[in-house]
Amino acid sequence: MRNLIALSACSLALMGTAGAADAPAPAKPARPSIVPPLPSRPALSQPAPAAAPLSEAAQDAADEQAEAELAAKIAKRLAILRADQDARAAAAARHRKAAPARRAAAPAHAHGTHWSYEGEHGPAHWGKINPAWAKCGIGKRQSPIDIRDGMKVNLEKVAFEYSPSPFTVVDNGHSVQVGVGPGNYLTVQGRRYELLQFHFHRPAEERVNGKGFEMVVHLVHRDVAGKLAVVALLLERGQEQQTIATVWGNLPLEKNITVAPSVVLDAGQMLPPQREYYTYMGSLTTPPCSEDVLWIVMKQPVQASPEQLAVFSRLYPLNARPVQAASGRVIKESN
Ligand SMILES: [Zn+2]
The missing domain is CATH 3.10.200.10 (Alpha carbonic anhydrase)
Incomplete structure (x- = not known):
């Protein structure tokens, strides 16, 4: 149970940072901030009502071990994540370099054919999806x-x-x-x-x-x-x-x-x-x-x-x- 909770806490933390990495804004994320603080014991040990009662010493030892395992797991996943982030940053930099050239070569509009009634393909955007649909945006x-x-x-x-x-x-x-x-x-x-x-x-x-x-x-x-x-x-x-x-x-x-x-x-x-x-x-x-x-x-x-x-x-x-x-x-x- 403890391990499960530790794992899910870990993957939650990772999901959080992965999301941040997908966002376009900060090129240099402040690394220290992505190291999640170790969850405090009460949070970790909250459920597990079914677990057999342990002596206080045994409980402490078990908690310590769980924390050590958690810390090791987080460190390992963070290493993977950092490598991934570095790769993304490098790819983003390449993309930024290539972008102006692409913009110059491509027409001002995309030539999309997909439209819908909500979201990024919704009515407010129809006129920009395809130049043949310009009237949707500027028609009087x-x-x-x-x-x-x-x-x-x-x-x-x-x-x-x-x-x-x-x-x-x-x-x-x-x-x-x-x-x-x-x-x-x-x-x-x-x-x-x-x-x-x-x-x-x-x-x-x-x-x-x-x-x-x-x-x-x-x-x-x-x-x-x-x-x-x-x-x-x-x-x-x-x-x-x-x-x-x-x-x-x-x-x-x-x-x-x-x-x-x-x-x-x-x-x-x-x-x-x-x-x-x-x-x-x-x-x-x-x-x-x-x-x-x-x-x-x-x-x-x-x-x-x-x-x-x-x-x-x-x-x-x-x-x-x-x-x-x-x-x-x-x-x-x-x-
Ligand atoms: Zn109709």
């Missing part, structure tokens, strides 16, 4: 936004021509995405866009007058000129939604595996009965954050059951980009 017409102060006007109705279609489902590592077969269209402002895919975010990326929603469905459309139009359906807790039930029923078991179910799916069943909407010009909400995207956010939320919302939250508890500055953009809304 980015999405999502908090939709407020819309101009109430007589917006034309969006003409949806959706019909039951073959579909695919993939969990692409950022969301569950449903590829929709050809022949589903929407027409607005004299342009006809074809539905390509829809996917989900949790929570909803858009806000409306500051209000958030449980989830959102983004239906991504493209016209013949390549212009994009995205319809956002805000999801709220309520009745089961049939189209989502079909999608969840065909979720692939593994990421990045596309399944093509033998049934058809009608995206139109997801649309709310009332077709008033907000509209503004924005961007894709994932890298590359391309702008010039027409956004159509339906005013009436669509219901999904608590169970359906729970299924997605198990896959993606958080996959929403924070709201971006509206920067004085025109927002229109149906009367």
